[in-house]
Amino acid sequence: MSETVPRAVLSGHVPSPDADRVIEPADLGSWRPRLVASDLDGTLLTSEGVVSPRTRAALDACWAAGIPVVGVTGRGPRLLDSVRTALDGRGIAVLAQGGYVVDLERREVLRAVGLPREQAMAVIDRIEAVAGDLILAVEDAAEQAEAFAPLRVQHGFDWPYPEPAHLLPRHAVVPEGAVLKVFLRSSSLGQDELLARARRVVDPAEAEVTHAGLGFIEVLPPGVTKATGLAVALEHHGVGFADVLVFGDMPNDLPMITAVTEAGGRAVAVANAHPAVRAAAGGLTGGHDADGVARYLEAVLAGV
Template identity: 35%
Template sequence: MQAPGLVATDVDGTLLDPAEHVSPRNAAAVRQVVASGVPFVLVTGRPQRWIPPVSAELPQVRLAVCANGGLLYDAVEDRVLWDQAMPVPLLAELADAALATIPGCGLAVERVGGSVRGPSPFLAEPGYRNAWPEAVGAIVDRADLLAEPAVKLLVREPGLLSDAMVAALAPVIGGAADITFSHSRGLVEISAPGVTKASGLAEVAAKLGVPAAEVLAFGDMPNDLEMLQWAGHGVAMANAHPALQAVADEVTASNAEDGVALVLERWF
């Protein structure tokens, strides 16, 4: 690949080290990308309220495709630029399918929200066991949980592996929604049909006038799969899920070994 026209990267397990920080070497590589005039975009399963800790270490990065392609967040202006929320009838249909397929599972949603300083758009039903302690939001009954559009429906069953949950749910859900995961232990993330990190990044790239062939993308988990396949050069981390390593154009070092910087330093 020649010098990329746009660089996109997943956050957790990819850009961030195991301590959830941007290493000095990765930070320096990102600064070089931005200084060269090449757009640098975060593409993550995180909601926008979890972007500020990353922005604090990379203040020069403006755009973040969040919620697996569900919305685009401007970290400088602290506002959502667009979203792809699921309507209420679809949420109800998906919730019914999840509960019938995985009895006893817990449900939660990420709504669109706005400023990261506003109320948390994360809501969970009683008994939902968070995969991350940072996922603090309102506890509501199921009717209220599903009463408004949401960019993600989360299905949680800590006693199962996420791979197994996807295998069970995918045939039931079919093309009604997009289903993936970024946490291996019992957490599935469901988005509107066709909404993936690839679709979100493609919209950003189109607005910037950058063709897919000129996009360099990094990732480590199944929610990065479509993005790595769509990009002109998809890079999986050494710590990536086997499914990503199987489709990537390249496998770099792990997130503990500055794998992102090792690739970026070829051109920047």
């Protein structure tokens, strides 16, 4: 998924005045990461959806220092090629907010979790009861000829990316079988308010709900978060959350930020991050269009 529209525009969030300022790591002491995990869109990637040369060099330096890099993204597996490009085909990628984890080098799927149709429909009904009518899009869990089907989008959803999609009437959007996630957009509620209402009525045992700063919320299988997806990658590398340096920008990053900080690792928000992420992360760096992740990594690696 190439972000042709800046995330700040889509979310209505105004970038911080710190966005272009170098913010050095603080209070690291003798701690150094054994693994780096980063969100992609709005964090590691520029507004154009690419890895800048400086960021690419910083990632290469991590690998050269023996520190693996894990990309953790909301992008679904239908966009795996774009994730592989962003990560230079190295290591493990966590996609679909943690529901799909793949070893990029071995092309091996390490985790794939779906939400049954009946369960998804029940959750949608419960959210609509407190939020009014919503417009749907769905990430289908079914693979077709070794590739995932295009997004299923209800007419009127206004999907922000120029990618192939099946435009469908509402009754046909949610397919038979399982889905990786459901996107819900309101014509009257902002993403933060819609998420707050959804969390009041959706039991985490039934589904996870979050948003990625794109103007809509996402419904995921129970237990699927960026934290649980990252845990799969950490087990593969033999690394604990206490040894992770994590970067993020939106509420969907909060589970992995919380897991890392509670274990004693380090979490860093980019300057363009959602206020909740800036509050939860112990560190702050420049914005995603100012090589914020690269600047922070350069400073950390200088002390390795």
